[in-house]
Amino acid sequence: MKYTLLIFFLFSSILGMAQGQAKTPSENVVITSKKGKTQLQTNENGELHLNVSPKDVRKFKTKGLVRYSDFGARGDGKTDDIDAIAAAHAFANQHSLSVKADDGATYYISGKNRTAVIRTDTDFGKAAFIIDDTNVQNRNAHVFLVSSGLQSFKLEGVSALKRNQEKIDVTLPGTCIVTVTNSNVKRYIRFGPNQNNGSSQTDIFIVDKNGKVDMDAPIIWDFDQITDITALPIDDTKLTITGGRFTTIANQAESKYTYYSRGIAIRRSNVLVDGLEHRVTGEGDHGAPYGGFITVGDCSYVTVQNTILTGHKMYQTIGAAGVTVSMGTYDISLNRALNVSFVNCRQTNDIDDGKYWGIMGSNFCKNLVLDNCVFSRFDAHMGVANATIRNSTLGHMGINAIGSGTFTVENSTIRGRTLINLRSDYGSTWQGEFIIRNCKFVPAGGKPTSASLIGGSYSGQHDFGYTCYMPERITIENLHIDDSKYPEDYQGSAIFGNFNPKMTDDTYVEKFPYVKTREVILRKVTTTSGKTLRISDNPFMFKDVKVINE
Numbered sequence: 001m002k003y004t005l006l007i008f009f010l011f012s013s014i015l016g017m018a019q020g021q022a023k024t025p026s027e028n029v030v031i032t033s034k035k036g037k038t039q040l041q042t043n044e045n046g047e048l049h050l051n052v053s054p055k056d057v058r059k060f061k062t063k064g065l066v067r068y069s070d071f072g073a074r075g076d077g078k079t080d081d082i083d084a085i086a087a088a089h090a091f092a093n094q095h096s097l098s099v100k101a102d103d104g105a106t107y108y109i110s111g112k113n114r115t116a117v118i119r120t121d122t123d124f125g126k127a128a129f130i131i132d133d134t135n136v137q138n139r140n141a142h143v144f145l146v147s148s149g150l151q152s153f154k155l156e157g158v159s160a161l162k163r164n165q166e167k168i169d170v171t172l173p174g175t176c177i178v179t180v181t182n183s184n185v186k187r188y189i190r191f192g193p194n195q196n197n198g199s200s201q202t203d204i205f206i207v208d209k210n211g212k213v214d215m216d217a218p219i220i221w222d223f224d225q226i227t228d229i230t231a232l233p234i235d236d237t238k239l240t241i242t243g244g245r246f247t248t249i250a251n252q253a254e255s256k257y258t259y260y261s262r263g264i265a266i267r268r269s270n271v272l273v274d275g276l277e278h279r280v281t282g283e284g285d286h287g288a289p290y291g292g293f294i295t296v297g298d299c300s301y302v303t304v305q306n307t308i309l310t311g312h313k314m315y316q317t318i319g320a321a322g323v324t325v326s327m328g329t330y331d332i333s334l335n336r337a338l339n340v341s342f343v344n345c346r347q348t349n350d351i352d353d354g355k356y357w358g359i360m361g362s363n364f365c366k367n368l369v370l371d372n373c374v375f376s377r378f379d380a381h382m383g384v385a386n387a388t389i390r391n392s393t394l395g396h397m398g399i400n401a402i403g404s405g406t407f408t409v410e411n412s413t414i415r416g417r418t419l420i421n422l423r424s425d426y427g428s429t430w431q432g433e434f435i436i437r438n439c440k441f442v443p444a445g446g447k448p449t450s451a452s453l454i455g456g457s458y459s460g461q462h463d464f465g466y467t468c469y470m471p472e473r474i475t476i477e478n479l480h481i482d483d484s485k486y487p488e489d490y491q492g493s494a495i496f497g498n499f500n501p502k503m504t505d506d507t508y509v510e511k512f513p514y515v516k517t518r519e520v521i522l523r524k525v526t527t528t529s530g531k532t533l534r535i536s537d538n539p540f541m542f543k544d545v546k547v548i549n550e
Helices: 054-064 082-095
Strands: 012-014 024-027 027-034 039-040 048-051 065-067 076-080 098-100 104-108 116-118 122-132 144-146 176-187 200-205 228-233 237-247 265-266 271-274 277-281 291-305 316-318 323-325 330-343 362-373 373-388 394-410 418-422 430-441 452-453 474-480 494-495 519-527 534-537 546-549
Touching: 027 082, 039 082, 048 082, 054 065, 054 082, 065 082, 065 474, 082 104, 082 116, 176 291, 200 362, 265 271, 265 418, 418 430, 430 452, 452 474
Parallel strands: 027 048, 065 098, 076 104, 098 122, 104 122, 116 144, 122 237, 144 265, 237 271, 237 277, 265 291, 271 291, 291 330, 330 362, 362 373, 373 394, 394 418, 394 430, 418 452, 430 474, 452 494, 474 519, 494 534, 519 546
Antiparallel strands: 012 024, 039 048, 176 200, 176 228, 316 323
């Protein structure tokens, strides 16, 4: 009697937002192929033991796919199907088979500490999935983890790196994502109600087999010392996930920073998610925040398209500074991710409804794209290098970002308080340029306000762990500002907000000087009110900015 034995040891971690989140324990699935019937059992340690009869193995391999029902999933919306779902994917991973849900099925997923690992094409189709978060054993356990069969490894012989370095002295098995850390240097030392001591200097970039760095996502820091550096090979083949109607029954936990990570985590490069829907029900007057239904991290070349997502209700807690804060809670979370695009996506909530937090957040990312999306917010917390928003509409939380490179906004409508807000908790910094063209700006979603295009705040008295910059050059072309509703003392929209009301003459001293914008180029900027665009409520701070009207 022949049989095969495969034990999957799968390790998953959620990078989370600024507060950080714990690692998910390993998930074990033991698969055998012995005579007898195909059956699934769980041992006393919670491990899944799946026996697939040789006859069924041949049948599944001939078909080229497996279904959840093949491993006992009921799909009746009541029976907990997570074990069968995890088993189906484990078997499919072993034999390189695709996975297909049964159209018309409703799979109930309890709060059991179980993660289904996806390594092959998966078609959720028209099936429904109910994710019940009212009683969760491990809030950090993803329901699905999209992972690579390739293994990361330590890079030897690299002791230092320079910003914009084009090549490193390594030979790799193929193109890899390289992640590097210097834990002795702290960046992003947050200021304000959610203040913290910063994060270790981190970078992530792509290197080919000869050590050449992909300069579309360049190294952004000098590393005089490296405390950790790893490489993860990039999968050559695309993994595709299609369909699925997911509903989360929201948690009822205490409102504090205990993030829930109960969705689809993508930790593999070269992935397409197409046609997925996620909704949220059961939100009450309290609850813990969510780290994201779709979370993308430690990978590159990920596209989410034709997808519907849902913003989460905003709850409050006491922040690190001892004052009440609204907790960020997300349906999209991007962390240490490169070349990620959202195309033709929208959310179920009203994008101008302030009861719901902005739908996305990101940290340590490069080359993010929103194309033909309708979202309440774009956000880059701890830096993004290069970002593009095109053909999109952004709601009440608008565009919030810090980072470097080029930020392009085109053919889009922005309904936030500012056209682009440079996050003050991270130093309102952007080392690079802004390009804004063919856009419409509706300040505060049409509410009466004295608006500015570029918002932020910088006192010059806090060390963020880096020199803070404003965009060196801002080009604004064919922008219409719908300022039809405005207060009585309205003087017209300003290019810059009042970043530092105390800086009104040369006597103000910045302990950590702010590098101001060098020039603003304006081409065809119009306003509904007919009022001319001003430099700022604080003209002194921006007296050296060259404004060119073409």
